[in-house]
Amino acid sequence: MSFLETVRFDDPLLNLAMVLVCGIVGGEICGLLRLPKVTGWIGTGILLRAMSLPGLDGEALQRFTPFMNFVLGYIAFTVGAALYFANLRNAGKRLSLLLLGEAIVTPIVVGLLLIYVGGMEMRPAILLAAIAIAGAPGTTVLVVQEARARGILTSTLIAAVALIDMVAVGMFVFVSSFLHVDNNFFEALGYVGFQVGTSFVIGASCASLALVLNRTIAGPAFLGPLMVAVILGSWGAAVGFGVSGILACSFAGITVTNLRHETVRSAEAYLHNIGGVLFALFFTLAGMRLDFSQVPAAFSLVVLYFFARLSGKYLSAFTALGVAGVPSRVRNYFGLALLPHGGVAVGLILLVQSEPHLQGVQEIVTTVGLAALAINQLLGPSAARIALTRVGEDHKDRPRLLDFLQEQRIVVDLKGNSREEVIKSLANHLYATTKLPVPQKQFVEMVMEREAEVTTCMGEGLMIPHTILKEGEEVKGVLGISTEGLDLKAPDNRPVHAVLLLATPESERSRHLEVLAAFATAITRDVNLREQLYHARSAAHAYNILHADDTAELNYFLEDVMERTRD
Structure with missing residues (x-):
């Protein structure tokens, strides 16, 4: 062998x-x-x-x-x-x-x-x-x-x-x-x-x-x-x-x-x-x-x-x-x-x-x-x-201003008879989808303290209650939408249709201000965007409205802003 x-x-x-x-x-x-x-x-x-x-x-x-x-x-x-x-x-x-x-x-x-x-x-x-x-x-x-x-x-x-x-x-x-x-x-x-x-x-x-x-x-x-x-x-x-x-x-x-x-x-x-x-x-x-x-x-x-x-x-x-x-x-x-x-x-x-x-x-x-x-x-x-x-969803993973507002953080048919009820309702949704460094009850108290100082009702049906947290790495938030409108005693006496609740870490104050400014400007100036958002049929519909390419003023790429700033 x-x-x-x-x-x-x-x-x-x-x-x-x-x-x-x-x-x-x-x-x-x-x-x-x-x-x-x-x-x-x-x-x-x-x-x-x-x-x-x-x-x-x-x-x-x-x-x-x-x-x-x-x-x-x-x-x-x-x-x-x-x-x-x-x-x-x-x-x-x-x-x-x-x-x-x-x-x-x-x-x-x-x-x-x-x-x-x-x-x-x-x-x-x-x-x-x-x-x-x-x-x-x-x-x-x-x-x-x-x-x-x-x-x-x-x-x-x-x-x-x-x-x-x-x-x-x-x-x-x-x-x-x-x-x-x-x-x-x-x-x-x-x-x-x-x-x-x-x-x-x-x-x-x-x-x-x-x-x-x-x-x-x-x-x-x-x-x-x-x-x-x-x-x-x-x-x-x-x-x-x-x-x-x-x-x-x-x-x-x-x-x-x-x-x-x-x-x-x-x-x-x-x-x-x-x-x-x-x-x-x-x-x-x-x-x-x-x-x-x-x-x-x-x-x-x-x-x-x-x-x-x-x-x-x-x-x-x-x-x-x-x-x-x-x-x-x-x-x-x-x-x-x-x-x-x-x-x-x-x-x-x-x-x-x-x-x-x-x-x-x-x-x-x-x-x-x-x-x-x-x-x-x-x-x-x-x-x-x-x-x-x-x-139109390819090459959309670049960091945007409203990245934190994913579909799971949007609520339609928002209810509430007072600002506190609305904020508590949105806080429940925020904590169900996001981990925050403070207990929920403490977070609501901090938001209400800020609201008691100066109302965050921006007019034209928009309200942006918020607070600053000592810890954390990025802005967190949820958006609530009410097609019928809520009577929250806004300064312009108009019903509130959109409530954006924000939790911002100390290190992200600049982006916090960008979100406030962009949302307030876009909603108050763009009638078409406002009407579409206030009458969104679902969270998916609202997400598409906010993240569409033609809403560049509201949801721009952050890297583009940084590039322009360097120039």
Whole structure:
């Protein structure tokens, strides 16, 4: 026996190294061609499978299942961490309608087209319909960052893709269970309830334990490793209880971000350092699971699935946002921004392969699902970027005067019979969305003391109560709007329609004065702006009015002011 005959090439670590290097090369080649790197990773995986290298055949890929599960857990955790409830105030209606549309419209459109146009059997069609709901939070966030986007579409999109993935998992669990329990609707629904409830308990428990350890025993330097332990523990415990690891890790992320929101950035920064390695390996291995020899025969189904998903996404988003009263330019392009398809979809496809009761449909679901996903990865990021550009939200992340007035800090239908009632109401909203260095009761007393000295009613329906805080780093505030007008005994005897409550640290006095001057000047001089703002239908509508490009006098870029000052 020769030396070469004794050499083995099937060691898992060696195989992972081969996959990683090949994936990196493929991704960089796609990057040079101005294509998403993930497309190169998937394409490299397809090529590696076709080459039938030692240790990288179909059966050998099962050895990497724990790694694939960890990356799926990492993706799910970051999805959940994006759901900080304080930032979702005022967005509840449109997010609820979006989720309802994604849970009903998208799978119905996809399923019906696959069955009646593509001639596909019902079992694989409804599985692919459930998988079609999933989005791509990681890809979407990357596109938003590259576009430097900010606005209603951007904020809604970031929150929506995270929630939509959870809906996709829930719908997939329901469909998979429905097919497993002899098409019994109520048993499948009960199984979904068990899955969601148990996953929540597992994820929340793991996250809470990690936060307690971080406060008591482990120092800040171990926050990142603790979050890795949360992902591993949530997924492992979920497997032990027979529930979804994706849901458990999602709930863990939600728990962390809402209990100690400041820890999320530190944890994500730690995980981001290894994110490139994880994703390059994950998507290359996912590509290796695609039997490309089956794609030509299923090409028409792949194309149909892609356009069916796009149609379902667009129709559900357009309808939901129309009912929610979202501005038309956001409504018209939101469905296009939902096109990216990512990691959770891959995970659901892999789950199809691992379920014994789904034998017979695994090949067609894997082939059509992964091939269509590759197309989405090629076109999806560009589609999302086009949507952000057309809506006018790209390159809007430069610091502006009114950056603190995000949608969640705007209140419509403001009520109150006195200045104190109005200020207390707005202070409740301010403290619900913002952390301040003084107790709320003390803050209200300080504002009222300032109000007692000289009224902050500026005339023309505007009031700007405020106070200066000794601590803090930036101006904080909320805006309340009353279409009917409030009788607050203004000096000009006019009803007050807009109340801007400000909390300014000592170090930001100059910006505080800029906000006061800009708001007072714009409202008193610009009749059109005043009327639009006073009759804003929703917080989103008011946000668009305040942050529109044609309100430059009110919401200019601070860096431009500093540049002019230097000149």
